Amino acid sequence: MKTILISLLFGLTAISAMAQMPSVVLEDHKGEAFNTADLLDEKTPMIISFWSTICKPCIRELDAINDVLPDWLDEAEFRVVAVSTDDSRFTTKARSLAEGHGWYDFINLYDTNQEFMRAMSVSVTPQVYVLDGNGKIVYSHTGYTPGSEEELIEVIKGL
């Protein structure tokens, strides 16, 4: 059974190189419904970062991106989408935290029952992706170590 599972896993990894972003409805900063398909405009790449109020490394990563964002935007055009995976109890806290951390230039989305998280197959946070303008995932990274955010801008510049 285990052997079958492992070979299945590797087989699937090989054919899924073209993975994209599924369309899921979640909430924007006001609490209004927001379809992830609306993020795609066929030209602008984006960074998508999954975070939560109790994930310290996630907040560190988004703060680090926020600090260097003005410089990065001089080098390339892209958007940053911060997806809070907090349950309903902490959605308001997540909104307040985004404000109190000055994440004004991010597109802040709230995935209160983790539907987008599941659709993107995220099982642990921090999880960050870079998508090209067509919504194809070109880079992803699990976990955050200070400095690893540098890879994001390099990938975007290479698009």
Place this chain on the structure above:
Amino acid sequence: MKTTVKISAVALLLQIAAGLPLSAGNGEKETPKGYLKGSFETNTTWYHKDDRTNATVPEEHWGSNNYLKLDYYRGKFSAGMQLEAYEPVLVGYPVELDKIGLTNLYAAWQDENFGITAGSFYDQFGSGLLFRSWEDRALGLNNALFGARFTYQYKDIVSFKAIWGVPRFGMEYTDTQVKGADLSVAVSNLFNWTDVYLALEGSALDKYESLSVDLEESGAKSNNFGWSGRLNLEASGFFFKGEYVDAGNKYYNNPFIQTSADPAYLIKKGNAQLVELGYNGHGLGLNVTARRLEWMDSKILADNTSTSNMLNYVPAMCTQYTYLLTTLHPYTSRTGDLSGRFVNSGEIGGQVDVFYNFRRGTALGGKRGTKLHANFSTYYTLAHEGSAKAGNLLYRDVSVDVEKQWTRKFKMTLLWSMQAYSPSYGANASLYLSNIAVADLLYKFTSKFSTRLELQYLTTKEDKKDWMAALLELNFAPNWSIYGSDMINHGDTGTHYYNVGVSYARSRTRFSLGYGRYKAGYICSGGVCRPIPAYTGANFTVTTSF
């Protein structure tokens, strides 16, 4: 057996649905290709004996929780499954998670304004107080429904969903049936108000469960109906959310039985009120929560005490900490206690959260800005059944944390928290009070190499007296991280709870290996906690997604 039949039915449906886009695409020049996404996770621990903490050691010395999830997307169609294997389940997890099983399977069609799902799905109504089905692997919880869901969206005005299904408990789907509907109307969008967002929402839920003779004789009904009404308002950064929940009847074992004529169960009416309001703008994030709960324990199975036997979401509404010493006594919400002579019908309380960003260039912001966060949370028992008067204090926490980037290389976070909790869950007025201080210092030596040091101290006159802890982390971006930590109860037992570990992350895969001694306590996720016994051992985790 029953589950197998249901799963084969969906497998058939899945095959039929999968065939649809193929035939539909024949006339087109370009058939859009489908794509597959998935993830795999293993969390495996080897346990060994530890007399110092009286650590739990399972018979095989091993525990391993494994999850494989696959989803296929093709245009508007998607289908997926989840395979879980507990070989055997990790210590402290719900014991009904056992062996291997194809636990979740679904097929779905998402059109522009409507969606249909057949098979396993997760959903919630409002804040989840009335109904929530979700997965939380840290808790060992998965109460997905197996059945059908229909969703409909009319412009940005009306959202409607209807659900029917049987909830999952452990590795099986139960015989309990859940039917429900949820409607949200964005009134402001209907009338084209531009400065205000106003939505009125409501839900209804019916649960059917065949009852035991004792329950029937106590007057319980197989069908239980609940509903909720909600209001969401947002204008220029100010927001207000209100929710009222009538959760229907709940059945509790009668602790006052004296004669055989007394009912075996007492019937209680579940209800809850939740208000959230605040303001976000100009670098200030402020929110206030007030909540009252009464008999809000919604179970999938009437006579089962497992921590994963739940059909609604009643989280602790207070700060959830991550630093070692701040998590020794986490708060869990009280949904009603009826045992012995102690009756507490629920909980009342609230919290205030303030986040503020002192901008760069201001006196307190300095060159790189300063971030401030403060929280006050307080919760009481209900003085009387049916009242909104506060009884004994259950939990109170005051905390402040400041985050400051001093130089490009050095970042400091300081946290202070004063926690008071009732060890008797409010049965009497006695409290344990502790003060906790944490310094979290991050230093970046180069753009790739950084260290993080945590120093923590807890002081209290009660329980096990003072504790201290330290953690050192060495980070080699973007792949490697090594850490070591120790937590000592120097005020009483002198026991060291040490921990060392290493992790490696590359692309979508992360490996981690750790060894340590863990104290008995609670694992909390999303404001819901499960108790864990003390254990010592080595842990290996792999998570990967594609």
